[in-house]
Amino acid sequence: MPKILSADKLDNCIERWKSSGNTVIGPVRKSNISAYRPVEKASEFELDIVLPDLSIKELFFPQTEPILKYAIRKQAIDTTEFLPPSGKRIVFGARPCDASGVAIDDPLFGWDYRDEYWFQRRNETVIVSIACVKADDFCMCTSLNLAPDSTMGSDILLRPINGGKGWLVEEITDRGRDAFASIADLLQESTESPVPPAAVPEKFNLEACVEWLKNPENFESRFWKEISVRCIGCASCTYLCPTCHCFDIQDEGDTYSGIRRKNWDSCSFALFTMHTSGHNPRSTQSARWRQRIMHKFNYFPGKFSLNKCSGCGRCSRQCPVDMGITETLQEISKLLP
Amino acid sequence: MSIEVQYRNRAKELLSNGEVKLVVGYTGGTTPERRRPVFISSAEQVDRLVLDDLCIANLSGYLVTESLLSDEKSVAVFLRPEGIRSINILAAENQLNPDQIVIFGFEPAGNTIKALDGTNALEFSEFVVSLSENPSVSDSDPVIEKLEKMSAQERFSFWQDEFSKCIKCYACRQACPMCYCRRCIVDCNQPQWINTSPHTLGNFEWNIIRAFHLAGRCVECGNCDRACPVNIPLRLINRRMAVEARESFDHFAGLSMTQEPVLASFKKDDSETFIL
Structure with missing residues (x-):
């Protein structure tokens, strides 16, 4: 019989998971922003939202992290590597688009070089997603062949039951099964049916757009200039995106000693591709926006057979000038025969 | 005639007779309450221009990006009072030639907006001085x-x-x-x-x-x-x-x-x- 996790048992679950050494993380609103943050008790969660402002990405790929400490002496250079921090974590209440965003990046971080900073965190983290029962004008998972109840990247999928009193438990991976075995006695058998997932209308025909992007003739199309003319070139879309993964390496310190850090970087910035000579192969904002779209829907799928977008819609939702992936792909759809 | 229609007509006229090469204004956005910047370069497109109390962004920054004004042609831009002040600063800092800027000024008036008289930044001098005498800087936040x-x-x-x-x-x-x-x-x-x-x-x-x-x-x-x-x-x-x-x-x-x-x-x- 299906099991449900009752909302009033959530504090017991948190306690149980914490006592076995887990950090429990979930959507929390603090200083007027919602993000995935550690909690002590269930009342800190903010679960009744479409999705948190910041994506889940930072739990696996922080905005900034030290990777190396160095000191230069006369005859030698001393270096100390910082290892990725260790610790089991349970993320409760992730959105399916965030969970799938993380799964989309797995092949990237394990491709030619295995990024232990990413994978250690991945291996030690259980993602418990909650299927969406509400969506807003910017949600577009269904246009990316995903859904408000996708299981991609989730270890457990919870489906809300009527009245907000709990969730129907769907075990997806062994890691999820193990995490929920420790709270098995807190679950109840139930025949209740879940609330249907949110209706998210399809916004564009992805396959047709991808064909257009793949056509080399369209690389120099005037379309790119027209669609991005109002782009102001900030990194809001890339930094809020659960799948944008670019980073920069920075040495901070003086001539003789310092710390090497791995920081988020963005293809929206002119500096991103600036050569030492001063030449910039992507010298205009339209070339930079084209790169972002091409990377997500042409280059990345070509290499990893995955779309580099989970349809969370944060790029459009937060854009200072109301741009985003949805509008661009919708406009491409209009160019199709 | 609403200010929106009035400004669309003016934009049409300026674009048709070649007085400006571009109009930077607002148009509808993803949701009913959103407005987004729009760049209109032909008279046929002026109906895309939207102007109401939801048009808040200061559009003056677009005038100084990617060499927009380097061909010495004029550009029209929708500006609230703060935007007109921005033009003054950009001119004072030699970032643009104010003679190339045609201002479509408007200001909030209760739940709506009203047009501001003038087209060149100089014509707004008295208006800006009046702003400085009654600064909207409210200390009661x-x-x-x-x-x-x-x-x-x-x-x-x-x-x-x-x-x-x-x-x-x-x-x-x-x-x-x-x-x-x-x-x-x-x-x-x-x-x-x-x-x-x-x-x-x-x-x-x-x-x-x-x-x-x-x-x-x-x-x-x-x-x-x-x-x-x-x-x-x-x-x-x-x-x-x-x-x-x-x-x-x-x-x-x-x-x-x-x-x-x-x-x-x-x-x-x-x-x-x-x-x-």
Whole structure:
């Protein structure tokens, strides 16, 4: 019989998971922003939202992290590597688009070089997603062949039951099964049916757009200039995106000693591709926006057979000038025969 | 005739007779309450222009990006009073030739908007002076009052909390008409003057340097505050700097096209309270 996790048992679950050494993380609103943050008790969660402002990405790929400490002496250079921090974590209440965003990046971080900073965190983290029962004008998972109840990247999928009193438990991976075995006695058998997932209308025909992007003739199309003319070139879309993964390496310190850090970087910035000579192969904002779209829907799928977008819609939702992936792909759809 | 129709007609006329090559205005956005910038370059497209009380963004920054004005042709732009002040500053700082700018001015009036008379920045001189005499700088913002009452230590931790959210996306900078530097100091990396990392030190360095660079130049259009994806109340910093510039130097940013920059000029009777 299906099991449900009752909302009033959530504090017991948190306690149980914490006592076995887990950090429990979930959507929390603090200083007027919602993000995935550690909690002590269930009342800190903010679960009744479409999705948190910041994506889940930072739990696996922080905005900034030290990777190396160095000191230069006369005859030698001393270096100390910082290892990725260790610790089991349970993320409760992730959105399916965030969970799938993380799964989309797995092949990237394990491709030619295995990024232990990413994978250690991945291996030690259980993602418990909650299927969406509400969506807003910017949600577009269904246009990316995903859904408000996708299981991609989730270890457990919870489906809300009527009245907000709990969730129907769907075990997806062994890691999820193990995490929920420790709270098995807190679950109840139930025949209740879940609330249907949110209706998210399809916004564009992805396959047709991808064909257009793949056509080399369209690389120099005037379309790119027209669609991005109002782009102001900030990194809001890339930094809020659960799948944008670019980073920069920075040495901070003086001539003789310092710390090497791995920081988020963005293809929206002119500096991103600036050569030492001063030449910039992507010298205009339209070339930079084209790169972002091409990377997500042409280059990345070509290499990893995955779309580099989970349809969370944060790029459009937060854009200072109301741009985003949805509008661009919708406009491409209009160019199709 | 509504101001929207009136301005569409004017845009049509200017584009048809070649007086301007482009009209920078607003159009509808993703949701009914959103407005987005739009660039209209032919008379047939003027019906896309939308103008109502939801048109808030200061569009003047677009005039100084990607060499828009380098061909010496004119551009029309929809501007609220703050935007007109921005044009004055950009002209005073030699970033644009005001004769190339045709202003479609409007200002909020209750729940609606009303047109402002004039097309060239010079024609708005008296209007801007009247703004300076009745500064909209309202000192009754509850958050400001709360901040003013705090001890320095409390205020420091307030900003520490706020800046800890900064993700260094530079949306504040990119949205700001005054942040036109070809190469921002954080982008100068030979050597790297400012930490680019979004850690406590890096976030303080960035936000404080930006506040100083905007002192006496910010017209409080709110573009940065609205652009910030993590809701840092940047308006509070700029509001404080504006009050400071006013009280210490009787300076109202964007008063005229010949105004001297407050932090790069001096008068004999400047207050010297900061010299011990």
